[in-house]
Amino acid sequence: MTPQLTEFFHFLRFPSISTDRRHRDDVRDCANFLIQKFTGMGLQTELHETPGNPVVVAKNAPKPDRPTVLIYGHYDVQPVDPVDEWDTPPFEPTLKGDKIFCRGATDNKGQHFSHMLGVEETLEEHGDLPVNVIFLLEGEEEIGSPNLAPFLEQHREALKCDICAVSDTGMIGPGIPTMTYGLRGIACLEFKIHGPSLDLHSGVYGGAVPNPATIAARLVASLHNDSEVIQIPGFYDDVVPLEQWERDMWASLPDGDAATMDETGVAGLLGETGFTALEQRWGRPTAEVNGIGGGYQGEGSKTVIAREAMSKLSFRLVPDQAPEKILEHARQFLTAQCPDSCRIDVELGHFGPAYVMDPHSKYGKAAQRALETAFSGEPRLIREGGSIPIIQSIKDILGVDTLLLGLALPDCQIHAPNESFTVTNFEAGIRLNRALLEELAG
Numbered sequence: 237m238t239p240q241l242t243e244f245f246h247f248l249r250f251p252s253i254s255t256d257r258r259h260r261d262d263v264r265d266c267a268n269f270l271i272q273k274f275t276g277m278g279l280q281t282e283l284h285e286t287p288g289n290p291v292v293v294a295k296n297a298p299k300p301d302r303p304t305v306l307i308y309g310h311y312d313v314q315p316v317d318p319v320d321e322w323d324t325p326p327f328e329p330t331l332k333g334d335k336i337f338c339r340g341a342t343d344n345k346g347q348h349f350s351h352m353l354g355v356e357e358t359l360e361e362h363g364d365l366p367v368n369v370i371f372l373l374e375g376e377e378e379i380g381s382p383n384l385a386p387f388l389e390q391h392r393e394a395l396k397c398d399i400c401a402v403s404d405t406g407m408i409g410p411g412i413p414t415m416t417y418g419l420r421g422i423a424c425l426e427f428k429i430h431g432p433s434l435d436l437h438s439g440v441y442g443g444a445v446p447n448p449a450t451i452a453a454r455l456v457a458s459l460h461n462d463s464e465v466i467q468i469p470g471f472y473d474d475v476v477p478l479e480q481w482e483r484d485m486w487a488s489l490p491d492g493d494a495a496t497m498d499e500t501g502v503a504g505l506l507g508e509t510g511f512t513a514l515e516q517r518w519g520r521p522t523a524e525v526n527g528i529g530g531g532y533q534g535e536g537s538k539t540v541i542a543r544e545a546m547s548k549l550s551f552r553l554v555p556d557q558a559p560e561k562i563l564e565h566a567r568q569f570l571t572a573q574c575p576d577s578c579r580i581d582v583e584l585g586h587f588g589p590a591y592v593m594d595p596h597s598k599y600g601k602a603a604q605r606a607l608e609t610a611f612s613g614e615p616r617l618i619r620e621g622g623s624i625p626i627i628q629s630i631k632d633i634l635g636v637d638t639l640l641l642g643l644a645l646p647d648c649q650i651h652a653p654n655e656s657f658t659v660t661n662f663e664a665g666i667r668l669n670r671a672l673l674e675e676l677a678g
């Protein structure tokens with residue numbers, strides 16, 4: 237174990253799960269670890285309170301004649317359940333071969349920690365960095381960053397920068413440098429169908445009264461037609477079509493349909509007609525059921541008509557779909573289909589728009605050169621299906637683009653049991669940071 241890995245393992249051990257209030261103190265301890273680390277590196281370091289989890293900001297001494305780079309990351313992690321499916325304890329980092337297994341190893345602790353170590357190495361070797369750096373690490377990304385946009389507004393001056401860099405996306409394969417120039421947006425909602433005023437015997441009343449579970453299933457089924465086209469009126473109104481260069485670029489990557497099947501273990505693909513799997517995942521909007529429930533879920537059968545049923549939906553969005561508009565269209569679509577015999581409640585959840593930047597801009601090209609140095613290979617240009625809503629807020633509030641230089645591998649299992657990060661990418665991330673700051677300096 238190198239001292240850098242030992243320190244990384246220490247960072248990984250904090251169970252900084254942001255969705256779960258019981259982990260509030262762990263989240264805070266994790267933020268304090270970062271404060272100590274940055275202070276030890278000689279950076280000007282501040283822990284900022286928010287109505288939720290703290291934001292950590294650390295800067296080197298700024299100089300006026302060089303660009304300022306904002307490096308964003310998140311130290312909060314996803315819950316660990318189903319915990320029984322982990323082969324090793326989720327918060328005990330375990331090294332097997334090249335892989336470090338731990339919740340948060342890739343998403344996102346490993347990725348931003350390697351940037352921190354890159355900065356530390358440069359400072360140790362040269363006493364200074366080639367650029368002004370501001371680290372901005374938050375503890376609420378996995379719950380939609382509810383307090384970070386207001387934080388950006390309040391600290392607009394202190395966070396003034398020329399470009400933002402983030403490693404919180406994927407690589408298309410091991411050793412293949414990948415620059416992401418777009419992310420899908422997201423909009424969430426939950427609906428409940430209320431039927432009878434109490435749970436009913438399904439033999440005594442079945443056939444005459446509405447069954448909320450059936451209605452919920454119908455609503456969910458009505459979202460797509462047989463070509464997997466979303467049926468919500470107005471849903472596609474503002475969708476910007478993929479450009480030919482993107483379709484060509486993605487078609488030149490290793491077979492995306494096969495990779496998608498391989499990574500997910502499905503027996504076949506089922507997506508919108510007329511698009512490849514990569515186009516469907518990166519460039520087309522979706523409607524997904526993330527949860528559906530109602531009625532008896534226990535062992536054996538129970539002949540009941542439960543009084544209510546529910547579903548949680550999320551929509552992934554592409555430019556220029558406005559999340560608020562999409563949620564409103566969805567609410568109307570669902571409400572209109574609920575029969576008069578039932579009542580539907582639709583609760584709108586968190587949302588954020590899609591993001592795209594020009595990968596051929598000055599900073600985009602600098603980032604690609606840095607990727608080439610760190611991985612020695614020509615970078616591939618992709619968009620991602622996942623969302624990091626704060627990236628568009630960084631554009632809107634701070635006025636800068638974000639270079640998305642991901643280190644997540646297709647098999648790293650973020651959000652799932654047995655999440656891992658490779659030592660190879662941990663080290664590549666350190667090299668990437670060093671090359672990136674050099675390239676951005678000029």
Ligand code: BES
Pocket residue numbers: 343344377378379380381404405406422620621622623624625644
């Ligand atoms: N790092 C992910 C987003 C991601 C994953 C982007 C893979 C590209 C490739 C991030 O931590 C995440 O999970 N974001 C959430 C959004 C949020 C609002 C809950 C997501 O995409 O579901």
Ligand code: ZN
Pocket residue numbers: 314343378650651
């Ligand atoms: Zn995540």
